[in-house]
Amino acid sequence: MSGSLVIGGRAAAGARRRWVLSMSTLLAWRNLAHDRSRLGVVILGVAFAVLLMAVQLSLLFGFADTAAGLVSHSGADLWICGRGTKNVDQAVEIPARRRFEAMEIPGVAWADKYIVHFAVLRRPDGGTESIVLVGYNVSRGLGGPWNVVEGSVDDLKRPDGIIVDDLYKEKLGITHVGQTVEINSHRARVVGFTHGVRTFVQSPYVFSSFKTAQVISRLSQDATKYVLVKLEANADRRAVQNALVAKMPGIDVDDNKAFALTTQVYWLFSTGAGMDLILAAFLGVVIGVVVTAQALYASAVDHLPEYATMRAMGAGDFYLRGLIIKQALIVAVVGYSVGMAIAVLAVRLASHGVAAMLLPLPLILVLGAITMIMCALAGLVAMRRVIAVNPTSIFR
Amino acid sequence: MKVPLCDRGPACPTALLPIVKLADVDVVYGSGAEAVLAIRQVTLEVRAGELLLLMGPSGSGKTSLLQVIGLLLPPSAGQLTLRGEALTAFDQRRMTCLRKSHCGFVFQSYNLLPNLTAIENVQLACELKGIPWDDGRSQASELIEKVGLGAKRDSYPGALSGGQKQRIAIARALAGAPDLVLADEPTAALDFQAGQHVMELLRSLANEDERAVVAVTHDRRATRFADRILVLQDGQIVHDQDILGLGDAHD
Numbered sequence: 001m002s003g004s005l006v007i008g009g010r011a012a013a014g015a016r017r018r019w020v021l022s023m024s025t026l027l028a029w030r031n032l033a034h035d036r037s038r039l040g041v042v043i044l045g046v047a048f049a050v051l052l053m054a055v056q057l058s059l060l061f062g063f064a065d066t067a068a069g070l071v072s073h074s075g076a077d078l079w080i081c082g083r084g085t086k087n088v089d090q091a092v093e094i095p096a097r098r099r100f101e102a103m104e105i106p107g108v109a110w111a112d113k114y115i116v117h118f119a120v121l122r123r124p125d126g127g128t129e130s131i132v133l134v135g136y137n138v139s140r141g142l143g144g145p146w147n148v149v150e151g152s153v154d155d156l157k158r159p160d161g162i163i164v165d166d167l168y169k170e171k172l173g174i175t176h177v178g179q180t181v182e183i184n185s186h187r188a189r190v191v192g193f194t195h196g197v198r199t200f201v202q203s204p205y206v207f208s209s210f211k212t213a214q215v216i217s218r219l220s221q222d223a224t225k226y227v228l229v230k231l232e233a234n235a236d237r238r239a240v241q242n243a244l245v246a247k248m249p250g251i252d253v254d255d256n257k258a259f260a261l262t263t264q265v266y267w268l269f270s271t272g273a274g275m276d277l278i279l280a281a282f283l284g285v286v287i288g289v290v291v292t293a294q295a296l297y298a299s300a301v302d303h304l305p306e307y308a309t310m311r312a313m314g315a316g317d318f319y320l321r322g323l324i325i326k327q328a329l330i331v332a333v334v335g336y337s338v339g340m341a342i343a344v345l346a347v348r349l350a351s352h353g354v355a356a357m358l359l360p361l362p363l364i365l366v367l368g369a370i371t372m373i374m375c376a377l378a379g380l381v382a383m384r385r386v387i388a389v390n391p392t393s394i395f396r
Numbered sequence: 397m398k399v400p401l402c403d404r405g406p407a408c409p410t411a412l413l414p415i416v417k418l419a420d421v422d423v424v425y426g427s428g429a430e431a432v433l434a435i436r437q438v439t440l441e442v443r444a445g446e447l448l449l450l451m452g453p454s455g456s457g458k459t460s461l462l463q464v465i466g467l468l469l470p471p472s473a474g475q476l477t478l479r480g481e482a483l484t485a486f487d488q489r490r491m492t493c494l495r496k497s498h499c500g501f502v503f504q505s506y507n508l509l510p511n512l513t514a515i516e517n518v519q520l521a522c523e524l525k526g527i528p529w530d531d532g533r534s535q536a537s538e539l540i541e542k543v544g545l546g547a548k549r550d551s552y553p554g555a556l557s558g559g560q561k562q563r564i565a566i567a568r569a570l571a572g573a574p575d576l577v578l579a580d581e582p583t584a585a586l587d588f589q590a591g592q593h594v595m596e597l598l599r600s601l602a603n604e605d606e607r608a609v610v611a612v613t614h615d616r617r618a619t620r621f622a623d624r625i626l627v628l629q630d631g632q633i634v635h636d637q638d639i640l641g642l643g644d645a646h647d
Contacts, residue, residue, distance in 0.1 A: 003543060022523060022529065023512075023516065023520040023523045023529075023532075024523065026512070026516065027509065027511065027512060027520065030511035031511055031514065033511075034510075034511050096524070146547060188504070266480075276431055300505065306507075306509050306510075309490070309501075309503070309507040309509070310520075310524065312466075312468060312495065312501050313496070313500075313521055313524050313568075314492055314493070314495045314496025314497075314499070314524050314525065315492070315496075315524050316489065316492050316493070316496075317489070319524065391468050392463050392468050392469055394503060394507055395459050395462075395463065395504075395580050
C-alpha cells in the first residue's frame with residue numbers, strides 16, 4: 001500500500017516535472033517574450049495590481065495592529081470596562097472599587113486601574129494637538145509603553161513624567177527628554193521616548209503614571225476607565241471572567257485578544273476605513289485580471305494559426321489550456337516579483353513614518369497565491385478562444 | 397522517369413494494407429438551402445507504402461478529402477475506417493487523439509512556429525505525440541538530419557528558405573513515426589528545385605514501411621513521384637490511376 005503510494009507520488013512528481021520542463025513552457029515564454037512591449041505592459045499591470053493589493057492590505061494589517069496596539073501590548077489577561085465599550089480609546093468611567101472586587105476573585109493575581117483619556121497638549125509654539133493620555137501602574141507595568149528607546153519608564157513615577165513616541169515629536173513640538181509641555185493646562189515633563197507606538201485615531205499616545213493621568217484628566221479619585229487583570233499562572237480564564245461578570249453589575253469583562261479584536265473591528269469597519277482598504281485591494285485584483293486577460297487574449301489571437309497547427313498535429317484541450325495557463329503563470333510570477341519587491345521596499349520606508357504597514361510572510365504568500373489565481377482566471381477568455389480554434393482553418 | 401516505390405516491391409504484404417478506407421463518404425458544408433456538397437460518394441483506400449496524389453481543379457474537393465483522410469473533418473455521411481477500425485463517433489477529442497497517433501501534416505505555407513527553432517519545432521511535435529523530453533530531443537535531431545538540415549537545426553524559421561522550411565515541416569510531420577503523412581500543396585510556395593527536393597523526400601517517406609503519403613497538389617511535375625493519382629471534380633473521383641497496380645494486387 002505504502003509502496004504504491006510512493007510510486008504514485010513519484011509518478012505525480014514526474015508528471016509535474018514534465019509539465020513544467022516541456023516545449024509548451026518554452027513556447028509559452030517565447031510567445032510572450034516575442035512582443036516585448038506587450039509583455040512589459042502586462043508585467044507592469046500585474047506588478048501594479050500586486051503593489052496595490054500589498055500596500056492596501058499591509059495598511060489594513062498595520063492599522064489593525066495600531067488600533068489594538070495598546071491592548072495587545074498591555075500584558076493584561078482581562079480587561080474590566082464599562083458596559084458596551086467598543087474600543088480601547090473611548091472608555092467610560094467605572095468605579096475604582098472594581099479593582100478591589102476583582103482582586104477578591106480566586107485566580108486573580110493582581111488588578112490595576114488604567115486610564116485611557118483624550119486630552120489636549122499645547123505645543124511650545126502655542127498650537128494644540130489632541131492626544132490620548134494613558135495612565136498605568138508604573139510599578140507593575142500592565143498597559144505601559146513598549147519599545148522605549150530613550151529615557152526610563154521608572155521616571156514616570158515622577159508626578160509630571162510622560163513618555164511620547166519619537167514618530168510624533170514634530171507633531172507635538174517635542175524635541176528632547178526633559179522638555180516640559182502643557183496637557184489640559186497641567187505641566188508635564190518628557191522623561192523618555194518610545195519608537196513605533198503608533199495611534200490609529202491620529203491622537204498620539206502619551207504615557208504617564210496612573211496618578212499623573214488622573215490629575216491631568218481630572219478623573220475622580222473614585223473612578224477609573226479600566227481595571228486590568230493579571231491572572232495566576234494556573235487560573236481558569238473563562239471561570240475568572242464569569243466570576244467577575246457575576247460579581248460586578250454594569251461592566252464588561254473581555255479577555256485581551258477579544259478586546260483587541262473588538263477594538264480593531266470598531267475602528268476598521270465601523271468607520272469604513274477597513275472596507276475602503278479591502279475594496280482598494282480588490283480593485284487591484286480587478287486591474288490585474290483585466291490587464292492580464294487583455295494581454296493573454298491579444299497574444300492568443302496573434303498566435304491562432306499556430307494553435308490551429310498544433311490542434312491539427314494532435315494537441316488536445318488539456319495541452320492548449322496548459323499553454324495559456326503557463327503564459328498566465330509566467331506573467332504572474334514576474335509581475336508578482338516586481339510588485340512585491342516594490343511593496344516590501346514601501347513597507348520598509350513606512351517603518352520610519354506614522355502610517356503603519358505590516359507585510360507578514362503569510363500575507364506575502366497569500367498575495368502570491370491570489371496573483372496566480374488572478375492570472376489563471378485572466379487566461380480563461382484566451383483559453384476559450386484557443387480551444388475553439390478549428391484546425392482546418394490553416395488549410396488554404 | 398519513374399521513381400522506384402517500396403524497396404520490397406508491390407508484392408510486399410505490409411505495403412498492401414489499407415491505413416484508411418472511405419466508403420461512400422459525403423462532406424456537406426452548411427445546411428438547408430445553403431448546404432454545399434463538397435465530397436460526394438467517395439470510396440477509396442489509402443494503402444501503406446504508397447504516395448497518393450489528389451489532383452483536380454480548385455473547388456473540386458481535394459482539400460476536404462485530405463481533411464477527411466487526415467481525421468480533421470468528419471464525414472457527413474458514409475464510413476471511415478482507420479487501420480481496420482470503423483470510426484463511428486467523431487467527437488473532437490477522439491479525432492485529436494487519433495490524429496496524434498496516426499497523422500503528420502505538411503502545409504502549403506509550412507506553418508512552422510516562428511518563435512521556435514527548427515529542432516524545437518520538431519521537438520514540439522514529438523512532445524504532442526507523448527514522447528518524453530530527452531527522447532524527443534534525440535528523435536527531433538535524427539529527423540532534422542534525415543531531411544538534410546542538420547546544420548540549420550538551431551535556426552529560426554525566419555532565417556530559412558522556403559524549401560528548408562518545408563523540409564523542416566516534413567521532419568515535424570514525421571515525429572512519432574505516423575503511418576499517414578498528409579501534405580497540402582507542399583510544393584506550391586516553392587521554386588522548381590526546392591519542389592523537386594520536397595517531392596523526393598515525400599517519395600522516400602512513402603517507401604518506408606507501414607506509411608502512406610497523401611498529397612494535394614496542382615503541380616503536374618509531382619505526378620512522376622506518385623504511385624497513384626486521384627483526380628477529383630465537383631467532389632467526385634473522376635479518375636483513379638493506380639500507376640503500379642497496388643490496388644489490383646490488393647484486390
